[in-house]
Amino acid sequence: MSGVRVLVGTRKGAFVLTADGKRERWDVSGPHFAGWELYHVKGSPADPNRVYASQSSGWFGQLIQRSNDGGKSWEPVGNKFVYDGIPGTHMWYDDTPHPWEFKRVWHLEPSLTDPDTVYAGVEDAALFRSTDGAQTWEELSGLRKHGTGSSWQPGAGGMCLHTIILDPSHAERMYIAISAAGAFRTDDGGKTWKPINQGLRSQYIPDPDAEVGHCVHHMAMHRSRPEVLFMQKHWDVMRSDNAGDLWREVSGNLPTDFGFAIDVHAHEPETIYVVPIKSDSEHFPPDGKLRVFRSKTGGNEWEALTKGLPQQDCYVNVLRDAMAVDTLDSCGVYFGTTGGQVYASADAGENWAPIVRDLPAVLSVEVQTLP
């Protein structure tokens, strides 16, 4: 019988949650790497037993862990992330030049076809690639050097490259997003890049429709329509139908257009999910109600999904990499909160139940659908 494996990164370790296809009874394994921050844990689409994890600490720096048995056992692999050449400077919060400094890996994106190839999005923003199972890393420096890098500025969480999307129909095409620089695309395997931020408007920068400087929080794509992208920006939910060349707002009737996470239904490319969060400084759900909003029309028209979610006194956040979907016939949707809950819906969001309630703050959630 098929099943799912949910990979959870938290402030104090990683957890692996497994269930059969009914997704009712869960086995919880962990904490793995107890006490360390696990910004992201993700499995290879080409080999579900191969899993990569980003393990970091303010004391001991960055480690990368690799599993060949679906997260049961792990081995530390390469953690040498060195920028290509002299990295120069980007802009600091006060508009002064600031040296590029490696801090941590925010996101690991395994190749769609090769278990040994994996991409790493790091802070300060850059993209690295390994082709030997994460033993060694090389920067794809065309991104950082493409021309606007010296003007990038950090968001409140740091200048992080947090989103990497690989195009399943075009092996050389990849999308990334940086807070607070914006979205970028390569069509040649990472050699050259272009900003794809036309149509975004951000009132918090001097030129609201500047080429770069937008605080993109996350992006999502459905593999059947890789030219259609959805974006949760600092404010505004956006959509592009031409591979990011032009964006339009689809926030519609959302109670707030601020948020972090966004994802697409596994079988319905026009069905998307967000978790609206109150901003600017609160960063918790409006009115203390934890609600996932779903649009079946690719945006603009949204419905609140609340069954099984707390509808009073809830003041958690859902971070950008903390939502995922499985690919079972009845699409499962999962998200984790800074309060340590991981919620699952086995029916595309109609009904929710917590898998676990008391983990450390959840940083990331990924799902593997197992044969």
Next chain:
Amino acid sequence: MILVVLPSHLKTLAQVSGDVQLEVQGGATVRSVLDALEARFPMLRGTIRDQVTLERRPFLRFFACEEDLSLASPDAPLPDAVVAGKEPFFIIGAIAGG
């Protein structure tokens, strides 16, 4: 033999339960001890000092014989008692955080 005391997280990472005894070639210094430590436990590379600049990570300190050696030259000789294995070389993580 030089006795090295690791922070608990690095013991877990290196898969050792107690203190580490290291054979150091030539004169024992902070640099040569860390070189020997990383050669025996490659998974510790980057966790104590930067892999390129070899600078100590900011939240770690090196103590021995009731002295803080963190700001001394990494090529300065270690105290005789450390070299003789009578006193340990401590790698200490800052007591901070939540």
